[in-house]
Amino acid sequence: MAMIDHWHPTIPSRALRCKPVGVRIAGRAIALFRTSTGETGALDDVCPHRRMRLSLGTVLNDRLQCRYHGWTFDTCGQGESPGTPKLHTCAESYDVREQYGLIWVKPRGVAAPFPQLDIAGYFPICVLQHQAQAPLETTLDNFCEIEHTPTTHAVFGYDLQRMHEVRVCFEPTETTVRVINVGPPKRFGWILRTLVGIGKDWTFNDDWTTYFSPVYSVYDHWWSDPKTGRESKVRWRIAVFFTPIDEHSTALTTLVYAKSTWPGPAGGLRLFRWLLRRNIDHEIDLDVGILNNLADPRPTIEGMKLSRFDRVLGLNRERIDRLYRQRESTSALPPDATKDCVPRT
Ligand code: FES
Ligand SMILES: [Fe+2]
Structure with a gap:
């Protein structure tokens, strides 16, 4: 099993029409195409004839036609040559699924779980795609600690002056890592505060769990009154999938869901x-x-000076190595990284 051997999100379903699209996952180039019946195919993006990129071809009679010499391939990769009809060939094909508004691919014959998102009661907001020039682990690091939020973010996260008051705790299992953060929020404009329904002296809650086949984190964000436990009108659940493009860059696919207690679960959110x-x-x-x-x-x-928020870096790496890359763990957590990582009260 290798990094490719999981279900990977690629592009939004609506982005694949009659023109094929090339994507790159874990160093592998894949051509996506859609037939006239709506069926989706995913093939290695290299023609077995003379190695043309199949993603530059066209869809003809529900087959992907190579731009170079016109050979055609069905969604299972079965190929035919118009110039040599008795010659048959096969392009490597992938399992494809369309769910959560995205096209997902996985190598055929690999037993990998499809990510199950618990979004009952949530209203779909959007699908976002970004790309970071950093490897998978380094990219995940940024999304798994909140110490950067006061200085990096605009609205989301904690107040820098009161960062020492933020409580963080870790709940790792064999296959997941949960991190819970509670503390004084960053200040932001009254319009957003009113719309979301945030009271004075409320705390910001950032509670997420990271999974490792594929690698993704599901974040719950909400504000609450520490005295009464009352919560903001709006809260959201965001799933971010971290897909290695290669060893140096990572694609971020973000699915945003939200719910609101006023006016009704979706009324205000729709607007x-x-x-x-x-x-x-x-x-x-x-x-x-x-x-x-x-x-x-x-x-x-190795060599980093880690803080009480960074214990998650080692926990995530061990699981990426074991569950995602399927190799011996190569990272040892420095002893001082676990210092002061228990929740503060
Ligand atoms: S390279 Fe694709 S048909 Fe020749
Ligand atoms: Fe961030």
């Missing part, structure tokens, strides 16, 4: 979906801006 979409898109751009400017984006944590 303000554009606002939520714009804000979350901007916040992820800010993350990508940081990742693209690291002096050293290598995934190793």
Whole structure:
């Protein structure tokens, strides 16, 4: 089993029409195409004849036709040559699924679980795509600690002056890592505060769990009154999938869902979906801006001076190595990384 041997999100379903699209996952180029009946095919993006990119071809009679010499391939990769009709060939094909508004691919014959998102009661807001010039582990690091939120983010996260008050705790299992953060929120404009329904002296809650086949984190964000436990009108659940493009860059596919207690679970959200979409898109751009400017984006944590928020880095790496890359763990967590990682009260 290798990095490719999982279900990977690729592009939104609506982005695949009559023209094939080329994507890259874990160093492998894949051509996606759609037939006239709506069926989706995924083939290695190289023609077995003379290695032309199949994604530059066209769809003809529900087959992907190579632009070079016109050989055609069905969704299972079975190929035919118009010039030599008795010559048959086969392009490597993938299992394809369309779910959550996305096209997902997995190598055939690989037993990997399809990600199950618990989104009952949530209203779909948007699907976002970004790309970071950093390896998988380094990209995930940024999305799994909140110490960067006061200085990196616009709205989301915690107040820098009161960062020492933020409580963080870790709940790892064999296959997942949950991180729970509670503390004084960053300040932002009254319009957004009113729309979301945030009271004075409320806390911001950021509670997420990371899974490792494929690698993705599901975040719950909400504000609450620490005295009464009362919650903001709106809360959201965001799933971010981290897909290695190659060893140096990572695709981020974000599925945003939200629910609102006023006026009804979707009424207000339907009106303000554009606002939520714009804000979350901007916040992820800010993350990508940081990742693209690291002096050293290598995934190793040896030699880093880690804080109480960073224990998750080692926990995630061990599971990426074991569950995603299927190899012996190459990262040892420095002893001082676990210092002060228990929740503060
Ligand atoms: S390279 Fe594709 S048909 Fe020749
Ligand atoms: Fe961030």
